[in-house]
Amino acid sequence: MKKKTIALLCAALLAVSVTACGGNGKDGSSDAEPSTGQESSEESSAESAPSESLETPSVETPSDGAGSEGDGAESSEEGWSQEMEQLKAAAVEAAEGGYWPDMVLQPDMLEMSFGITSDMYDDYMAEMPMMSAHVDTLLIVKAKEDKLETVQEIVEAYREAKVNDTMQYPMNLGKIQASRVETIGNYVMFVMLGGDTTDVEEQGDEAVVKACQERNDKVIEAIRSQL
Secondary structure (H helix, E strand, O other): HHHHHHHHHHHHHHHHHHHHHHHHHHHHHOOOOOOOOHHHHHHHHHHHEEEHOOOOOOOOOOOOOHHHOOOOOEEEEOOOOOHHHHHHHHHHHHHHOOOOEEEEEHHHHHHHHHOHHHHEEEEEEEOOOOOOOOEEEEEEEEEEEHHHHHHHHHHHHHHHHHHHHHHHHHHHHHHHHHOOEEEEEEEEEEOOOOOOOOOHHHHHHHHHHHHHHHHHHHHHHHHHOOO
C-alpha cells in the first residue's frame, strides 16, 4: 500500500514538472518575439525626415541704406568744410611728403594760439604738429570782409613773434624764417612747412631756409589754384 502511494506521488510530480517546462517555453516565446526591423526602420525614418512644422521661414530684411548714411557729407573727419578739405588736400600734395601737421586746432585752440575769434571768419582750417618739438603749421582763414585787415595783422604778428623767439626752437630756425603769410582775396594763410630737413641741414641754415621756402611756395601756389 505504501509503495503504491509513493508511486502515485512520483507520477504526479513528474506530470507537474512536464507541465511547468512546457508553460515556460511558451511564455518565453511570446515575451521575446523576433524583431523584423520594420519598426526601428520606421522610427529612424521618422526621426531623419524633416518636419515642416519645425522649419523657420527665412525673412528678407529690406535695405534702407542706413549703412551708407553720411556719405557725401560736407565736412571731413577733422571737421573741415568741403572747401577747406580740398585746400588742405592740395597743400598736402604740393608738400610732397613734407606735411607734418597732424593736430587739428578747434575754434577755442585757434583763438588761444593765434588770437583769431569766431566772429572774424566765415570758415577756416588750422593744423599743427602734435609733438611740441616741431613747428610745421598750416592756417587758412576765410575772413569776413570787414575783418580781413584784422586777421592779416593778427597772422603777421604771430609770424613775427615766432621769428623773434627762435631761441625757443633752435632746431626749427630755418622753418620759422622761411614761413610766409599770404592773402588771396579774403583768404589769409600762414604757411610754415618743411617736413624732414635732415638732408640739407649739413649744408647750413641758409640751405634749410631755401628748401623750406621752396616747399612753402609750392603749397601756396597749389592753394591759389583751388581758389
